[in-house]
Amino acid sequence: MKRLILGLTALLCTVSMQSKKPLALLENDKNDLDTLTSIELQGVQVVSTRASKKTPVAYTNLSKEEIKAVNFGQDVPYLLSLTPSITMTSDAGNGIGYTSLRVRGTDPSRINITANGIPMNDAESAQLYWVNMGDFASSVQTMQIQRGVGTSTNGAGAFGATLNMQTENIGMEPYFGLDLSGGSYYSHKETLRFGTGLIKDHWGIQGRLSNIGSNGYLDRASTKLNSYLIQGGYFSDNTVVKFITWNGVEETYHAWNYTSKYEQSLYGRTYNSCGEYYDEQGNVHYYDNQTDNYHQQNYQLLWNQNLLNHLSLNVTGHYTKGNGYYEEYKTGRKLIEYLPYGHWFDSVFGNPMLKSDLVRQQKMDNDFFAVVASLIYNNRDNVEAVLGGGWNKYNGNHFGLVKWVKHVPEGLDLQPDYEYYRNNAKKTDWNIYGKVNYEFVKGLNGFLDLQYRHIGYKMQNPGNWQGANPDGKYVIDDTFNFFKNYDITPHHKVYASYAIAHKEPTRNDYEDNVGTELKAERLNDLEVGYKFLSATFSAGANLYWMSYRDQFVLTGELNHIGEAIAKNVGKSYRLGVELEAAWKPVDWFHWDANATFSKNRAQDWEVTLMDGSVESLGNTPLSFSPDFIFNNIFNFKYKGINASIQSQYVGDQYLTNTGFKSYQTLDDNGKPIDVSMMLDGHITTNIDLSYTFSLKQLGVKEITAGITLYNIFSAKFDNNGWAAPAFTKENGKLIATSWDKSDQYEAGFAPSAPFNMMAHLSINF
8 A cells, every 4th residue: 555645844933132142152171072062062063953942833841950950760751740731640649650741632652752862662653662762861951852743853753742852961070979869659769970070182982870769659569670871972073972871771560451431430549450350269469560661771972073164964774672571361261362273173173262361461672773964054054954864774573472371282383491482674765954044134033844764664463363374474564755844923923833743553553453545644833932031031832733644543442452442543632732932030049831722522432332233422521631731830049059949730531522521330239320431620739858968078969869759749640541332322312321221330530649758869070
């Protein structure tokens, strides 16, 4: 199948009413090397994909200091949760372990993530699993999150946002540091940091070693993350070459089943059914090895070169090796799902319903390598231009093993470590893009961004069951070609942009929609904004209209391995306004606030009724898309004392796209009840207190000691969930109901932790 989708890009304007400020120069008394040039060159690889003040997109930058102020062990989605239009999920309930990020209601597979310009999203699922990059935030110099289509980048197409991370610059001075955190649920983080500084004016080595662990808020939702990052570099006035490698090893106990409100009423909010089984006497047990295990090793080689006064070049090579598995105890499984081919006939005509408890592993072994490059021109007056692109290749093997079977019928060959499925996937992704930002007259500039992207995707089979694709042929062989697109804009800045973007289906989309012809998504994104900036006050508003064709939206259902199902919806849209303000009336107080008001709708959602007929619901709310998000941050700083109060409100979220807030069923006494299919709106408040001082007489440059109190009012809320009710008509009215008359298990929820805390200590030598 071949699709050719073309988009046109609008040329838009920026008006500036304040002259540019000169770039601050850094002093360099000890080395001949131009320190400022070195720092600028170390960031060249991300400049080509980042937005700047003149780029007409909505974005937020986080500095190294801002990241450090909240980085006490939680994953990156948690660190970004107070930026505009963000919601995050946490399987374990406390932000450590399996977490994910949603922006403007779009799910994680639609968010493009890069590190130093290299794509980090898994090539098949299009997601980044943060457990594989434990404590990566401790090695990050800056992050930029662009909302909407954003600017052209490498890797997976951005449909909700782009997160661009730059690893730390190699510093000019030697240092040694230790960061320690510990708190509720036996959560802890230990990070050892070091740097040699500049050796013989040209060389430097820097790195960290990290350990993060937690028992999680939910029962047995434990996490163990070990990681390191090492980088070495060569520096001259016009050249920077860096080699970076980082490693992540994770083990997490499953906590992705979610629980119904009925189960929570019986067993409590922390109940986790993963790994649950019963012995012959009916006693409940939990399987110890119900864990996810993965090892990921990344390598990057970066070359940044100043060619001329206004021209620079970046070339980066990258390789990622990943392998791992998750193991699970399955109760009452039909053995026909795992049988060797030779036993199928006998089983079907003998006892096709033969069942047994068993333990299985589902494994991955994959390789991903890439080369990206960009040529950047900046005359530091009125023209900035980038020509860039990249080539990425992925090769992934998927296979499953039966580790143990409780009752093995005579004659069936289900020995330990029997491999019951294996398939391969290959994906090639290359792109080329060009960007120009041109200031026509003082204060008026236009921005043009064009990208062509080609994807070739081959899969032997997207499934993980016995008998799938026994001849080894590539049953999916799709090619996609996308052409993508783009201030009356410190004191005042007004900007507008119109962007067109496309995205191919993921592996899960193919697996969960077998027999359906999948379509690539198309997004038309209009962004219009205004910003006011002064020395003590800034404010801004960004209006967005994201119109989709064939958007993949989460249905609320889960597949057979507990992953969220998405499907194409014909027409849909996300319309909203993002408001931001910051006020600093005095040196010791800073107030930040942001809010998002939005309307997110599927324009013709359909459901299949129990009798097999199809019913159109018309315009309905999109799942997992709150209409209102509000963040408020008070910061106090006096001498070495730092304090902040952070509050967040997230509005109601539908678990399905049907517009139904609940489904009807019967309780244990046979009385009609409504069972919620909503993530209720909630407000949480965190307080952070710290004190920074030095002990120079002991050789200690800086010590920061503090404590962070999370969810201080113990709000009880759910951060994620699922729902899969049945639909029928009664007296001509469509209702959502349970599949069985008294089933309260058609919706599940992931509870978040009540009040909890983390103490933290950072020492720099």
